[in-house]
Amino acid sequence: MRELKDLQLLIDEAVTKLEYPAYPAELYEPIKYILQMGGKRMRPALLLMACDLFGGDVEKALAPALAIEVFHNFTLMHDDIMDNAPLRRGKTTVHELWDRNAAILSGDVMLIQGYKLMMQVEDRLLRPILDIFNTTAVGVCEGQQLDMDFETRSDVKIDEYIEMIRLKTAVVLGGALKIGALLGGADTKDAELIAKFGENLGLAFQLQDDLLDVYGSPEKFGKQVGGDIISNKKTYLLIKSLELANKEQATELSNWLNLKQFNQQEKVEAVTAVYNAVQVKQYAETTMQTYADKAFAALEKITLPEENKQYLRDFADGLMVREF
Amino acid sequence: MRELKDLQLLIDEAVTKLEYPAYPAELYEPIKYILQMGGKRMRPALLLMACDLFGGDVEKALAPALAIEVFHNFTLMHDDIMDNAPLRRGKTTVHELWDRNAAILSGDVMLIQGYKLMMQVEDRLLRPILDIFNTTAVGVCEGQQLDMDFETRSDVKIDEYIEMIRLKTAVVLGGALKIGALLGGADTKDAELIAKFGENLGLAFQLQDDLLDVYGSPEKFGKQVGGDIISNKKTYLLIKSLELANKEQATELSNWLNLKQFNQQEKVEAVTAVYNAVQVKQYAETTMQTYADKAFAALEKITLPEENKQYLRDFADGLMVREF
Numbered sequence: 066m067r068e069l070k071d072l073q074l075l076i077d078e079a080v081t082k083l084e085y086p087a088y089p090a091e092l093y094e095p096i097k098y099i100l101q102m103g104g105k106r107m108r109p110a111l112l113l114m115a116c117d118l119f120g121g122d123v124e125k126a127l128a129p130a131l132a133i134e135v136f137h138n139f140t141l142m143h144d145d146i147m148d149n150a151p152l153r154r155g156k157t158t159v160h161e162l163w164d165r166n167a168a169i170l171s172g173d174v175m176l177i178q179g180y181k182l183m184m185q186v187e188d189r190l191l192r193p194i195l196d197i198f199n200t201t202a203v204g205v206c207e208g209q210q211l212d213m214d215f216e217t218r219s220d221v222k223i224d225e226y227i228e229m230i231r232l233k234t235a236v237v238l239g240g241a242l243k244i245g246a247l248l249g250g251a252d253t254k255d256a257e258l259i260a261k262f263g264e265n266l267g268l269a270f271q272l273q274d275d276l277l278d279v280y281g282s283p284e285k286f287g288k289q290v291g292g293d294i295i296s297n298k299k300t301y302l303l304i305k306s307l308e309l310a311n312k313e314q315a316t317e318l319s320n321w322l323n324l325k326q327f328n329q330q331e332k333v334e335a336v337t338a339v340y341n342a343v344q345v346k347q348y349a350e351t352t353m354q355t356y357a358d359k360a361f362a363a364l365e366k367i368t369l370p371e372e373n374k375q376y377l378r379d380f381a382d383g384l385m386v387r388e389f
Numbered sequence: 390m391r392e393l394k395d396l397q398l399l400i401d402e403a404v405t406k407l408e409y410p411a412y413p414a415e416l417y418e419p420i421k422y423i424l425q426m427g428g429k430r431m432r433p434a435l436l437l438m439a440c441d442l443f444g445g446d447v448e449k450a451l452a453p454a455l456a457i458e459v460f461h462n463f464t465l466m467h468d469d470i471m472d473n474a475p476l477r478r479g480k481t482t483v484h485e486l487w488d489r490n491a492a493i494l495s496g497d498v499m500l501i502q503g504y505k506l507m508m509q510v511e512d513r514l515l516r517p518i519l520d521i522f523n524t525t526a527v528g529v530c531e532g533q534q535l536d537m538d539f540e541t542r543s544d545v546k547i548d549e550y551i552e553m554i555r556l557k558t559a560v561v562l563g564g565a566l567k568i569g570a571l572l573g574g575a576d577t578k579d580a581e582l583i584a585k586f587g588e589n590l591g592l593a594f595q596l597q598d599d600l601l602d603v604y605g606s607p608e609k610f611g612k613q614v615g616g617d618i619i620s621n622k623k624t625y626l627l628i629k630s631l632e633l634a635n636k637e638q639a640t641e642l643s644n645w646l647n648l649k650q651f652n653q654q655e656k657v658e659a660v661t662a663v664y665n666a667v668q669v670k671q672y673a674e675t676t677m678q679t680y681a682d683k684a685f686a687a688l689e690k691i692t693l694p695e696e697n698k699q700y701l702r703d704f705a706d707g708l709m710v711r712e713f
Contacts, residue, residue, distance in 0.1 A: 092534040143497060147490040166471040169493060170534055173467060176500055177526045184519060191515055195508060202501045210416040210494055 066376050067123060072113040076106040076134060079127050083135075095159045095171040096178070099138050102154050108237055109134040112245035114380070115259055118373045119249030126248045128185035129194065133241050135182060136198075139175035140205050142168050147213065176202075186248065193253075194244050201240035208233025215299045219322075226304050227268065227352075235267030258367045259377075265360035266381055272353040273386060275300040279337055280346060281386075291333030297322050301352065302345050303336075309343040357385055390700050391447065396437040400430040400458060403451050407459075419483045419495040420502070423462045426478050432561055433458040436569035438704070439583055442697045443573030450572045452509035453518065457565050459506060460522075463499035464529050466492050471537065500526075510572065517577075518568050525564035532557025539623045543646075550628050551592065559591030582691045583701075589684035590705055596677040597710060599624040603661055604670060605710075615657030621646055625676065626669050627660075633667035681709060 080100050085093040109130035116126040144150075145158040146168050152158060160168035183198050184191065211229040215221045243260035251259070278293040279302060293300050307318060318339055321332055340346065364377050404424050409417040433454035440450040468474075469482040470492050476482060484492035507522050508515065535553040539545045567584035575583070602617040603626060617624050631642060642663055645656055664670065688701050 086531075089531055089534040089538060091538060092531060143493055147493060166537060169467055169471060170530055170537075173497075173500065174527060174530045176497065177523060177530070180504060180519070181523050184516065184523075188512075188516065192508065192512065195504070195519075199501060199505050199508075203498060206494055206498045206501070207410075207413055207416060210413040213490060213494075214413060214415060 066373065067114075067117050069110055069114060069380065072110040072117070072123070073106045075113065075123070075127070076109045076130060077103075079131055080106070080134060083131065091163070091167060092171055092174060095142070095163055095167050096138075096175055098162070099142055099153075099159055100135070102156055104138075104154060106134060108137050108241045111238060111263065112241040112248075115242040115245030115251075116249035117245075118369060118376060119246050119251040119255070121245075121249030126245060128182045129244055129248060130241075132179045132182035132185075132198070133237070133244070135175050136179035136202065137237065139172045139179060140209070142172040142175065144209060147209070183244075190247055194247060197240050197243050197247075201236055204232040204236035204240075208236070221299050221304055223301070223304055223308065226299065226301060230271045231264065231268055234271050235264045238267040239264035255367050255369070258363045261363035262360045262367070262377065262381075265356045265363065266384065269353045269356040269360060270384055272301055272349055272356065275302055276346065276349050276353070277386070278302075279340060291329070291337070294333050294336045295329050301349050302340055305348050306340050306343050306345045309345060309348070310339065314339050314342060357381070390697065391438075391441050393434055393438060393704065396434040396441070396447070397430045399437065399447070399451070400433045400454060401427075403455055404430070404458060407455065415487070415491060416495055416498060419466070419487055419491050420462075420499055422486070423466055423477075423483055424459070426480055428462075428478060430458060432461050432565045435562060435587065436565040436572075439566040439569030439575075440573035441569075442693060442700060443570050443575040443579070445569075445573030450569060452506045453568055453572060454565075456503045456506035456509075456522070457561070457568070459499050460503035460526065461561065463496050463503060464533070466496040466499065468533060471533070507568075514571055518571060521564050521567050521571075525561050528556040528560035528564075532560070545623055545628055547625070547628055547632065550623065550625060554595040555588065555592055558595050559588045562591040563588035579691050579693070582687045585687035586684045586691070586701065586705075589680045589687065590708065593677045593680040593684060594708055596625055596673055596680065599626055600670065600673050600677070601710070602626075603664060615653070615661065618657050618660045619653050625673050626664055629672050630664050630667050630669045633669060633672070634663065638663050638666060681705070 083097075083100065085096060087093075112130040112133055113123050113126055117123050141153060142159050145153055146160045146165055150158050151161055158168070159171065163171075179202075180195075180198070183195060186194050208229055208231070211225070212233055215226070215229065239260035239262075242263040243256045246256040246259045275293065278300065279291060281290070283290050292298075293303075297303075303318075307315060310318060318336065321327070321336055324332070360381060361378070364374060364381070367374065367377075369377075407421075407424065409420060411417075436454040436457055437447050437450055441447050465477060466483050469477055470484045470489055474482050475485055482492070483495065487495075503526075504519075504522070507519060510518050532553055532555070535549070536557055539550070539553065563584040563586075566587040567580045570580040570583045599617065602624065603615060605614070607614050616622075617627075621627075627642075631639060634642060642660065645651070645660055648656070684705060685702070688698060688705070691698065691701075693701075
């Protein structure tokens with residue numbers, strides 16, 4: 066089995082070799098730019114990993130893997146416009162460096178380019194793989210819509226939040242693994258199982274991300290503590306706390322959410338105090354573990370040699386942090 | 390053979406029956422809105438027409454025809470953002486009625502929806518039809534990019550202009566006919582020929598549109614005369630006139646192009662006077678006729694019964710106006 070980091074490198078090289086028409090330059094330059102910004106190449110690497118685990122030829126899965134990466138970067142390019150984000154991976158975003166129109170149109174071409182790359186599979190797999198790609202792509206758009214809707218809503222329920230992160234993040238991970246598995250020769254049942262593994266792992270990973278924002282040690286994870294709190298981001302912790310809070314705690318949270326001017330550290334400390342009082346960390350950890358368990362349960366049912374399953378277990382363990 | 394207007398009606402009905410998920414409503418409402426704005430449904434009707442002419446079942450070609458219409462409306466939704474257009478077909482544009490983000494994201498979903506509909510063809514035709522769709526889709530984006538680039542350039546050449554309208558307008562007409570022909574059972578050669586017919590007819594039609602703006606009688610075509618002149622739109626007439634103009638005429642044109650405040654009628658009359666002086670109408674008509682001839686030449690080579698060819702000839706004749 067190939068190591069994940071080797072697969073990520075393989076994608077990195079292949080991305081560099083992607084060729085674009087020279088004309089019109091304004092259309093293709095932003096695509097080169099965003100694709101060469103880097104990133105972990107995790108989604109395409111997962112596709113290759115699944116292909117490899119089922120005994121497929123990783124080289125032959127490169128085009129569809131690139132399709133997933135190009136698609137992912139299309140969503141980033143359009144999301145950055147929608148979120149008014151000035152930076153992405155520490156670099157100026159496309160709509161800032163060029164303009165909004167360039168980011169819209171180049172993004173559109175990337176989505177089409179994604180289909181072109183995804184079509185580089187044998188005829189037998191063309192329809193099933195494109196079906197997965199379509200479902201994944203619609204899911205990501207629906208997830209982004211829900212994410213935007215939630216910003217202006219104060220009554221978001223936990224189930225809705227889980228559905229949002231499932232669509233926006235988890236579905237692509239499942240889709241990438243499923244496509245890779247089919248390319249590797251997996252039957253439909255195993256492909257479904259590895260998709261389920263990926264989707265549930267993605268949910269657990271996202272919930273962990275919510276937890277790390279508040280409870281992660283900054284030395285260990287290099288992230289500012291409380292970024293989500295400062296920006297009023299509707300995370301599992303906030304939504305569940307609003308649900309668990311008594312009248313007094315609810316008022317406290319709501320006051321901080323509505324405050325336009327505040328001391329950042331003070332807000333983080335006050336909101337965290339409510340989180341602690343309602344014991345939301347335990348709820349989040351339990352939910353996270355539920356999804357991790359679902360992922361592992363799906364994994365166990367896959368008909369792969371023990372060694373390959375262990376690879377998947379190790380991968381999942383590596384993603385899940387045991388100590389904050 | 391079915392009449393074109395019946396095919397347009399068929400599309401209109403099918404568009405009304407398209408179903409979307411209820412949730413998230415914000416994502417799907419703009420799609421319903423733009424698709425029910427109307428429009429001539431010309432592109433999907435051409436697809437059905439080609440299918441019908443080659444003896445195919447029009448009902449079975451409905452999904453790919455809808456794909457073309459959904460795709461076309463996706464480009465309109467995104468183009469309207471890029472062009473800051475407040476109105477489309479006399480109705481408020483999506484980015485005005487909702488907001489820019491809604492128009493971006495709903496447009497993205499429409500492009501994916503286009504692929505989903507286009508995939509509703511038999512396995513044998515899946516790859517060739519999607520290849521045509523990809524080429525068409527990239528072409529339209531490239532055309533839109535060139536169109537935007539031209540707005541800020543003063544050195545656009547006629548060849549570049551032709552390439553722009555080919556990509557932005559003509560390629561979709563050719564692509565729709567080609568897909569319809571394949572669905573109707575045409576061989577690759579005939580499919581290529583009908584695509585060539587459509588593409589060249591599209592070019593002739595666009596050049597005619599440029600001519601009508603200045604030389605069309607408003608009573609006959611119901612359009613304001615000189616709209617392109619007022620907005621400095623780089624049409625065949627303007628680009629070719631700049632090329633043909635002597636120093637004095639070039640200065641005259643350039644002055645009008647740079648004037649920020651002007652009397653509209655005065656500008657239209659002055660620019661038209663230069664157009665007449667350099668006899669650009671004849672150049673445009675000759676070029677238009679060249680493309681019309683190419684369209685008819687391709688048509689003659691198609692292996693269809695005389696009656697079916699006559700249908701295509703009548704269709705083309707109907708599009709081309711003999712008197713302005």
